[in-house]
Amino acid sequence: MKRIKLHDRCFRLMIEADVIDREIERVGTQINRELAGERPLFLGVLNGAFMFVADLLKHITIEGTEISFVKIASYAGLSSTGKVQDLIGLREDITGRTVVILEDMIDSGESIMHMKKMLEEKHPKQVKVAALFYKPKALKYDLTIDYKCIALENDFVVGHGLDYDGLGRNYPDLYVVDEGTNEN
Template sequence: MENTIQLHDKKFRIMIPAEQIDKAVDAVAQRINADYAGKETPLFLGILNGSFMFMSDLIKKIEFQNELSFVKLASYDGTCSTGCVKSLIGLNNPIEGRHVIIVEDIVDTGESIEHMIKELEARNPASVEVCTLFFKPGSYRKTLPIKYRAMEIGNEFIVGYGLDYDQLGRSLKDIYVVTE
């Protein structure tokens, strides 16, 4: 594990090691297992690209029958949220009467997640909950509850474990924070 890396014009140092991430994923999976045991085939809906590693590790720890799907949204430009959410790939699965768990890499301002929840609720699911690897309470501007939070962090810009800086850093197993 390298302690510092460079991506494009920025340097990053390790912030959260893979072992700590795994423990947080395990804890949030156990909460979901307890809440959804006995419910009919919930749908896990991953938000691409950032959630792919979290979704993979999370779903391996889920102990009930489920389905998986993915959507792709865009709201970042470099290290900043644009405040504008674009749907790049949409949901094709029928969700009426189904329990849906949105799997997100990070909930920052809440713009993307609010956009996604409104889109899903228009399709009459039984329930919609959010499961995020990282939650930034200091940046969150919405009132929608984020029920499943694996970890809370400050307003740092991070990469690794699916999160990127201009498409680099997603494959890192640890989380790195920008230093400059």
Template sequence: MTPDHISLHNKQFEPYLSAAQLSEAVQTVAARLNQDYAGQTPLFVAVLNGSFMFVADLLKHITLDCEVSFIKVASYQGTSSTGEVRELLGLTEDLQGRPVIILEDIVDTGHTMRRLLDTLAEKQPASLEVATLFLKPECLQHELSIRYVGLSIPNDFIVGYGLDYDGLGRNYPDVYKAV
């Protein structure tokens, strides 16, 4: 049962998106990836920590041969982006000539994604795309072409389904927004 509100640190959150809505969005993204990459063996690069639930659920619906790698970057402190991206844990696979899809939980300002795209493009993949569960179009501060978007959402601060507020809230199967 979904709580009618949750409290994390000093903030209150109310239900926003149910686990069923999230599952439908994930399956839609997976279906498009399966279609677009049929006959290929893409490398999925999952951005930790927030994407872990999205990635786990997405991969259950991927019917392609694929590889998965994880990287960890950070640009958030509290409820807002610092604008500074720090790569914390790197990628060891050779990307040259391979189709690469970055898997991200949420793209808002685009600072992290711009840095990742620039960094990974230097490794000369055959193609480089982004699949994100959430996109906040009104927050974007960079010109980004994001081909696979589960849900476009307004500029609300959200937690749950892998997303956190200073470390708390990732474990909820539903998504909540700050009130």
């Protein structure tokens, strides 16, 4: 079994990259079908969503598609801080536009709820949410995730854009923390 070590933690392979890629392609096909003619603005949430954004946009064929990024943070170490911070803001005029938030991971839903509120104040036509990974059991809000790739249990994972204190984003596979092999 493939394992990696990041800082003081060991992680074991959970989902291989080809499985992730197939799910991203499936969601891209769904978005193309549902948003045809919308001229959507895809809004990637940095840092984690960079791989998801790049992988998904390879499959988007909608004419007039644009991409932008915002950076927010709510994690420290292995857990959410519960506080969302805007770090880099939206510069585009989204009045009357369809906006699709591209998020690497939705767990509590705090970050997405914060972003949706911020975006709705700018009068878009509609705001959709796409998640590479999501944790249904961790959701604390009644949140619609319009485009879902892969559901996970409430475990800490790294890879495919997700990190543990800055490390692990570069791995194409997804790894889960392996509690039995971590250093104390």
